[in-house]
Amino acid sequence: xxxxxxxxxxxxxxxxxxxxxxxxxxxxxxxxxxxxxxxxxxxxxxxxxxxxxxxxxxxxxxxxxxxxxxxxxxxxxxxxxxxxxxxxxxxxxxxxxxxxxxxxxxxxxxxxxxxxxxxxxxxxxxxxxxxxxxxxxxxxxxxxxxxxxxxxxxxxxxxxxxxxxxxxxxxxxxxxxxxxxxxxxxxxxxxxxxxxxxxxxxxxxxxxxxxxxxxxxxxxxxxxxxxxxxxxxxxxxxxxxxxxxxxxxxxxxxxxxxxxxxxxxxxxxxxxxxxxxxxxxxxxxxxxxxxxxxxxxxxxxxxxxxxxxxxxxxxxxxxxxxxxxxxxxxxxxxxxxxxxxxxxxxxxxxxxxxxxxxxxxxxxxxxxxxxxxxxxxxxxxxxxxxxxxxxxxxxxxxxxxxxxxxxxxxxxxxxxxxxxxxxxxxxxxxxxxxxxxxxxxxxxxxxxxxxxxxxxxxxxxxxxxxxxxxxxxxxxxxxxxxxxxxxxxxxxxxxxxxxxxxxxxxxxxxxxxxxxxxxxxxxxxxxxxxxxxxxxxxxxxxxxxxxxxxxxxxxxxxxxxxxxxxxxxxxxxxxxxxxxxxxxxxxxxxxxxxxxxxxxxxxxxxxxxxxxxxxxxxxxxxxxxxxxxxxxxxxxxxxxx
Amino acid sequence: xxxxxxxxxxxxxxxxxxxxxxxxxxxxxxxxxxxxxxxxxxxxxxxxxxxxxxxxxxxxxxxxxxxxxxxxxxxxxxxxxxxxxxxxxxxxxxxxxxxxxxxxxxxxxxxxxxxxxxxxxxxxxxxxxxxxxxxxxxxxxxxxxxxxxxxxxxxxxxxxxxxxxxxxxxxxxxxxxxxxxxxxxxxxxxxxx
Numbered sequence: 001x002x003x004x005x006x007x008x009x010x011x012x013x014x015x016x017x018x019x020x021x022x023x024x025x026x027x028x029x030x031x032x033x034x035x036x037x038x039x040x041x042x043x044x045x046x047x048x049x050x051x052x053x054x055x056x057x058x059x060x061x062x063x064x065x066x067x068x069x070x071x072x073x074x075x076x077x078x079x080x081x082x083x084x085x086x087x088x089x090x091x092x093x094x095x096x097x098x099x100x101x102x103x104x105x106x107x108x109x110x111x112x113x114x115x116x117x118x119x120x121x122x123x124x125x126x127x128x129x130x131x132x133x134x135x136x137x138x139x140x141x142x143x144x145x146x147x148x149x150x151x152x153x154x155x156x157x158x159x160x161x162x163x164x165x166x167x168x169x170x171x172x173x174x175x176x177x178x179x180x181x182x183x184x185x186x187x188x189x190x191x192x193x194x195x196x197x198x199x200x201x202x203x204x205x206x207x208x209x210x211x212x213x214x215x216x217x218x219x220x221x222x223x224x225x226x227x228x229x230x231x232x233x234x235x236x237x238x239x240x241x242x243x244x245x246x247x248x249x250x251x252x253x254x255x256x257x258x259x260x261x262x263x264x265x266x267x268x269x270x271x272x273x274x275x276x277x278x279x280x281x282x283x284x285x286x287x288x289x290x291x292x293x294x295x296x297x298x299x300x301x302x303x304x305x306x307x308x309x310x311x312x313x314x315x316x317x318x319x320x321x322x323x324x325x326x327x328x329x330x331x332x333x334x335x336x337x338x339x340x341x342x343x344x345x346x347x348x349x350x351x352x353x354x355x356x357x358x359x360x361x362x363x364x365x366x367x368x369x370x371x372x373x374x375x376x377x378x379x380x381x382x383x384x385x386x387x388x389x390x391x392x393x394x395x396x397x398x399x400x401x402x403x404x405x406x407x408x409x410x411x412x413x414x415x416x417x418x419x420x421x422x423x424x425x426x427x428x429x430x431x432x433x434x435x436x437x438x439x440x441x442x443x444x445x446x447x448x449x450x451x452x453x454x455x456x457x458x459x460x461x462x463x464x465x466x467x468x469x470x471x472x473x474x475x476x477x478x479x480x481x482x483x484x485x486x487x488x489x490x491x492x493x494x495x496x497x498x499x500x501x502x503x504x505x506x507x508x509x510x511x512x513x514x515x516x517x518x519x520x521x522x523x524x525x526x527x528x529x530x531x532x533x534x535x536x537x538x539x540x541x542x543x544x545x546x547x548x549x550x551x552x553x554x555x556x557x558x559x560x561x562x563x564x565x566x567x568x569x570x571x572x573x574x575x576x577x578x579x580x581x582x583x584x585x586x587x588x589x590x591x592x593x594x595x596x597x598x599x600x601x602x603x604x605x606x607x608x609x610x611x612x613x614x615x616x617x618x619x620x621x622x623x624x625x626x627x628x629x630x631x632x633x634x635x636x637x638x639x640x641x
Numbered sequence: 642x643x644x645x646x647x648x649x650x651x652x653x654x655x656x657x658x659x660x661x662x663x664x665x666x667x668x669x670x671x672x673x674x675x676x677x678x679x680x681x682x683x684x685x686x687x688x689x690x691x692x693x694x695x696x697x698x699x700x701x702x703x704x705x706x707x708x709x710x711x712x713x714x715x716x717x718x719x720x721x722x723x724x725x726x727x728x729x730x731x732x733x734x735x736x737x738x739x740x741x742x743x744x745x746x747x748x749x750x751x752x753x754x755x756x757x758x759x760x761x762x763x764x765x766x767x768x769x770x771x772x773x774x775x776x777x778x779x780x781x782x783x784x785x786x787x788x789x790x791x792x793x794x795x796x797x798x799x800x801x802x803x804x805x806x807x808x809x810x811x812x813x814x815x816x817x818x819x820x821x822x823x824x825x826x827x828x829x830x831x832x833x834x
Contacts, residue, residue, distance in 0.1 A: 087804025
């Protein structure tokens with residue numbers, strides 16, 4: 001459409017200009033790309049735990065190799081890894097509280113990470129060096145106080161130090177950084193070294209769905225807080241100061257002010273650096289409401305970048321894509337072109353390359369492109385494709401999986417929850433689309449090393465078994481279900497029983513089915529302390545009875561029938577017929593008569609048929625025949641009529 | 642021939658099984674006369690007179706190191722406890738493996754001290770959970786602690802303690818410390834002594 005055409009043209013111009021100014025070898029700029037990717041991790045412990053595994057048969061190596069200590073489902077997995085991590089935190093707390101026991105340094109060479117941390121500032125007097133030290137130790141309040149003291153005393157501060165202080169304040173949003181051992185916000189401290197302060201705000205913005213409360217309760221940028229005050233007090237400001245302020249404002253939500261500051265910067269004829277531009281681009285959705293206006297603003301910023309001869313980097317593209325997501329429908333077409341441009345600019349991101357291939361070859365729906373965008377930004381793989389039913393999407397999924405397996409790309413997925421989500425969706429897709437042996441192969445590879453299936457996944461798996469007509473594997477998967485701790489889900493139990501009881505199979509299969517049924521029966525009967533006891537349902541009872549009777553375990557089938565009475569459920573006709581067949585095999589006529597009586601007690605409509613069957617098939621004594629006819633109300637009624 | 646200091650009146654003493662006290666001045670050539678002298682003069686004089694002597698020779702007591710004495714048969718012992726130390730390298734292995742006892746290697750005392758500390762530390766940290774002695778293995782820089790625990794604690798608590806131990810001992814000894822855990826439902830009894 002026309003509207004799309006014009007922006008795309010200008011984008012092309014802008015980007016081609018950028019391309020002109022970009023050197024062809026963007027690759028050396030990203031030599032530490034894997035390191036860059038690794039800093040996007042949401043949760044360092046858990047995502048480092050899910051780097052590419054070499055051994056698909058065992059649980060993750062951070063767990064001890066012992067049956068009591070191996071996690072059996074995802075809840076346990078998370079619990080164990082978190083408790084191990086909290087043990088480590090406890091040890092570090094002890095080390096930092098009582099450093100005198102750990103200070104004897106006999107390691108050759110010296111290992112700084114195994115020494116207790118020294119967080120107390122050494123320099124006592126009020127001076128610039130002391131201020132630098134406070135900044136180094138991340139003591140926000142103390143450094144602000146020191147700065148004020150220095151200003152009152154009239155000591156001139158170098159521009160560098162003031163900039164450092166501004167960096168600190170903008171990064172932490174004028175709040176104290178929380179200590180490592182107090183909360184889960186370790187990542188900020190570990191990443192926030194003064195040298196990398198420039199990258200850190202962007203990285204924090206780039207994190208995807210984090211479940212930490214810090215993301216929901218973002219620290220707000222207060223009016224005229226310390227950062228602004230110090231900024232105004234500074235005698236001279238250079239480009240760095242403006243840039244830091246802009247990035248801090250964007251990080252803490254004061255986007256309009258950030259754009260105002262940007263205009264200030266332009267008025268003072270400074271040039272912003274690439275990180276500032278990224279921040280500004282990200283702030284665009286907050287500033288403008290209209291989609292078109294937003295896109296125009298983004299274009300403006302890109303043009304400024306070109307004018308100021310700032311080379312865009314990967315983060316720029318990420319920022320643009322992110323903003324485009326919020327541009328609604330218009331953004332979709334543009335983002336495809338952006339991806340092509342990124343490909344043209346040779347940005348050495350494996351995923352981008354492969355996905356561009358996939359996108360262009362699949363010519364899939366727009367959702368696929370959203371997935372691509374999500375993937376680049378390290379968010380969860382929102383797999384819309386299972387519901388599309390598009391065959392090509394399976395190949396896409398495989399490609400994705402292969403890509404993720406190479407190198408450190410697992411870390412892009414994020415933490416364990418999203419990892420398991422991705423695996424679950426991938427596996428569901430495989431179940432729906434592929435044949436059984438492929439499914440089984442993927443099952444062996446993914447479980448239990450990478451994820452633990454939940455109820456939905458097991459359901460899909462059972463359906464796949466059904467489709468492939470391999471129901472004899474159901475007992476095997478029943479064992480898996482038990483091991484995963486999913487055996488108290490009634491819907492799963494029902495499904496397993498129904499699948500087993502539907503048709504008649506070979507004798508050994510029936511035996512294994514019957515054992516399985518006995519297992520399930522015991523689950524219904526044992527009531528563990530903290531669990532709600534499972535209610536018997538008619539279908540469950542019926543199916544178990546059928547399974548028992550098919551193998552000739554007549555006593556147990558009888559017990560099931562009695563359970564029907566006890567739990568006030570009514571058996572179906574199929575059940576009664578099956579049990580009758582079983583009784584015939586064991587040749588116990590009195591039991592058959594009992595059966596008919598039971599059917600009459602339940603007032604089943606097939607009582608008459610059952611009675612007739614019994615009379616035909618069994619050799620009955622006179623007494624028994626009489627009881628049968630008495631027990632059968634319908635025949636007597638029909639006789640009387 | 643050693644002498645015992647005693648009352649010079651006494652000539653001889655009955656020879657005990659584990660002592661080699663020798664008589665003063667008794668000549669072996671006396672033969673039977675010495676025997677007579679024994680009976681008449683010195684034999685039971687310890688009953689009659691006070692005799693004091695000090696042991697100047699080596700005392701060979703029964704060896705009691707790392708052994709569980711056989712008793713009524715109600716005390717359960719593990720394989721480790723049931724075998725005395727002369728079975729090391731025959732039926733038992735070592736509990737602490739490091740190279741400082743080889744020729745020309747140093748640091749044996751420090752390793753031993755570290756071992757003792759680590760054993761006490763683990764005993765206290767995983768109190769009541771140890772099923773058997775800890776095996777310590779040193780490979781290059783790494784210290785591997787192999788422990789068999791009882792399943793008395795829930796698994797997540799065990800993981801907490803494992804993480805805590807590994808980190809604390811790493812900081813203490815400035816080397817990577819790894820804990821390899823095996824759990825058993827109860828102590829594995831070898832026999833009852």
